Amino acid sequence: MILDGKQTSIELQNKMAIEVQNRKKEGLKTPHLAAILVGEDGASQTYVNAKVKACEQVGFDSTLIHLPKETTEHELLSQIEALNEDKNIDGFIVQLPLPAHINVDKVFQQVKPNKDVDGFHPINIGRMVKNLPAYISATPLGILMLLEKYNIETAGKKCVVLGRSQIVGLPMSILLARNTTIGNCTVTLCHSKTSNIKKHTLEADIIVVALGIAEYLKGNMVKKGAIVIDVGITRVNDETKKSGFRLLGDVDYEKVAPKCIAITPVPGGVGPMTITALLHNTLLACKKEIYG
Amino acid sequence: MILDGKQTSIELQNKMAIEVQNRKKEGLKTPHLAAILVGEDGASQTYVNAKVKACEQVGFDSTLIHLPKETTEHELLSQIEALNEDKNIDGFIVQLPLPAHINVDKVFQQVKPNKDVDGFHPINIGRMVKNLPAYISATPLGILMLLEKYNIETAGKKCVVLGRSQIVGLPMSILLARNTTIGNCTVTLCHSKTSNIKKHTLEADIIVVALGIAEYLKGNMVKKGAIVIDVGITRVNDETKKSGFRLLGDVDYEKVAPKCIAITPVPGGVGPMTITALLHNTLLACKKEIYG
Numbered sequence: 415m416i417l418d419g420k421q422t423s424i425e426l427q428n429k430m431a432i433e434v435q436n437r438k439k440e441g442l443k444t445p446h447l448a449a450i451l452v453g454e455d456g457a458s459q460t461y462v463n464a465k466v467k468a469c470e471q472v473g474f475d476s477t478l479i480h481l482p483k484e485t486t487e488h489e490l491l492s493q494i495e496a497l498n499e500d501k502n503i504d505g506f507i508v509q510l511p512l513p514a515h516i517n518v519d520k521v522f523q524q525v526k527p528n529k530d531v532d533g534f535h536p537i538n539i540g541r542m543v544k545n546l547p548a549y550i551s552a553t554p555l556g557i558l559m560l561l562e563k564y565n566i567e568t569a570g571k572k573c574v575v576l577g578r579s580q581i582v583g584l585p586m587s588i589l590l591a592r593n594t595t596i597g598n599c600t601v602t603l604c605h606s607k608t609s610n611i612k613k614h615t616l617e618a619d620i621i622v623v624a625l626g627i628a629e630y631l632k633g634n635m636v637k638k639g640a641i642v643i644d645v646g647i648t649r650v651n652d653e654t655k656k657s658g659f660r661l662l663g664d665v666d667y668e669k670v671a672p673k674c675i676a677i678t679p680v681p682g683g684v685g686p687m688t689i690t691a692l693l694h695n696t697l698l699a700c701k702k703e704i705y706g
Numbered sequence: 707m708i709l710d711g712k713q714t715s716i717e718l719q720n721k722m723a724i725e726v727q728n729r730k731k732e733g734l735k736t737p738h739l740a741a742i743l744v745g746e747d748g749a750s751q752t753y754v755n756a757k758v759k760a761c762e763q764v765g766f767d768s769t770l771i772h773l774p775k776e777t778t779e780h781e782l783l784s785q786i787e788a789l790n791e792d793k794n795i796d797g798f799i800v801q802l803p804l805p806a807h808i809n810v811d812k813v814f815q816q817v818k819p820n821k822d823v824d825g826f827h828p829i830n831i832g833r834m835v836k837n838l839p840a841y842i843s844a845t846p847l848g849i850l851m852l853l854e855k856y857n858i859e860t861a862g863k864k865c866v867v868l869g870r871s872q873i874v875g876l877p878m879s880i881l882l883a884r885n886t887t888i889g890n891c892t893v894t895l896c897h898s899k900t901s902n903i904k905k906h907t908l909e910a911d912i913i914v915v916a917l918g919i920a921e922y923l924k925g926n927m928v929k930k931g932a933i934v935i936d937v938g939i940t941r942v943n944d945e946t947k948k949s950g951f952r953l954l955g956d957v958d959y960e961k962v963a964p965k966c967i968a969i970t971p972v973p974g975g976v977g978p979m980t981i982t983a984l985l986h987n988t989l990l991a992c993k994k995e996i997y998g
Contacts, residue, residue: 537829538832539835539836540830540835543832544831570901580836584835588880591870592870593897599899600896600899600900600901601894602894603879603892605883605892607862607890
């Protein structure tokens with residue numbers, strides 16, 4: 415079974431579009447997402463543009479603030495403060511990566527927690543850990559939504575998460591271990607210091623790969639009947655494509671897919687779900703469902 | 707090797723005592739810990755008294771606020787607010803468990819993060835997850851301090867944590883997986899929904915048992931050469947003791963210890979380290995080292 419993030423996103427976004435239409439009819443506020451992009455990174459521009467476009471499609475308002483790569487940390491923090499205070503903006507994101515001269519932690523601590531729809535502020539992470547209402551980061555949340563959509567049973571399953579990044583691997587490992595419907599897994603978090611990753615993945619019922627290494631997970635690393643979630647997205651040059659590149663996941667799909675009972679493709683798996691989860695969080699923000 | 711929490715605590719507390727003496731000589735503030743105890747639970751009274759006594763021993767000021775078990779949530783929150791505002795109090799704790807009519811999450815969110823020396827506020831948990839300066843809960847921190855004291859190599863080790871409680875198991879699993887000196891383990895978090903826990907523990911280099919089930923971990927669940935950290939502390943009736951009870955850990959010590967290269971005893975292992983870690987956090991609070 416292919417866990418179709420594209421199709422699932424269309425369905426979930428259609429639902430949101432209807433809800434937004436109804437809100438407008440009732441004279442309620444239209445959700446409004448703002449995004450700050452610093453610099454000219456090609457992939458980042460693509461991602462931000464996709465988020466803005468998705469807002470349009472579901473009827474959200476959106477604002478893109480594109481700052482030059484020379485923007486100082488102080489200027490960026492001031493811009494964040496302005497969005498914190500702007501009553502018309504329900505939530506906003508700061509697209510990663512940021513230029514090296516800007517302290518990422520400082521930036522995310524400046525975002526007001528109730529507008530932190532990317533869920534990167536420490537208080538949202540802490541609330542997630544404690545299973546309190548929280549904005550959950552878009553990629554992990556998107557994965558949970560996808561597993562839920564396909565009624566994947568997770569309780570008691572052995573789950574291996576590859577990669578301990580702050581934005582995917584680590585929160586994913588925490589979320590899947592929680593005592594919640596999509597959760598209750600026995601989770602092992604593997605990373606660069608793990609010896610014999612293959613031994614871990616071979617025993618796993620569910621594997622989440624979030625390393626950013628193209629085609630890392632090979633066919634001989636996966637047991638028959640596994641469920642594989644591929645978070646990777648690497649651009650490799652491909653002159654046969656109009657864009658000049660194609661996208662590869664962290665999974666050697668050709669070899670791994672035949673062994674799986676469920677797997678996400680790249681593209682069309684976790685990527686679209688990330689955007690859908692961001693829209694979901696923005697709608698929550700507009701409805702003040704997390705912080706009241 | 708016995709990881710002697712009692713002896714380690716004496717050494718670390720002696721260091722703190724000297725630092726406090728020097729602070730007093732220099733006219734700097736004396737660290738001041740307050741503790742709120744609600745109700746008459748016997749074990750809780752013992753724990754709080756031990757914390758107050760430890761404060762005296764290292765030269766901290768301490769305040770014990772003992773409220774009746776009928777205290778309303780509102781009254782407790784007001785008491786917390788008073789401590790938040792009291793400039794003389796550097797940090798304070800609310801002893802668990804609380805009576806059932808009080809919402810624990812509300813209570814810990816009321817504590818000002820810079821006085822939250824138990825590290826239970828979501829923002830301290832989030833900062834810990836992100837590896838930012840944070841108050842780390844006393845029991846996990848005490849375990850880290852003990853492992854550090856005995857120069858235990860953790861990087862690349864397979865670690866199994868039994869129990870996903872908010873105050874021990876879950877933070878312990880996060881801390882041991884971080885890219886830090888005492889960290890970089892490949893951590894598996896096991897809990898009530900885990901099937902075949904024995905299979906996991908048998909493969910582990912380091913086992914942290916935090917289930918609260920007396921003598922849960924048996925000799926046949928541990929491989930030779932393992933390191934075992936016993937967080938459990940259960941009172942069982944024992945008429946031969948003056949107190950009428952004795953303390954049991956979560957580990958069948960007699961059978962497990964001979965297989966281990968290092969193990970914590972109960973009592974005298976994690977328990978004293980928990981108190982030492984709390985003192986450590988209080989000293990940090992007094993020196994404003996976490997939040998400036």
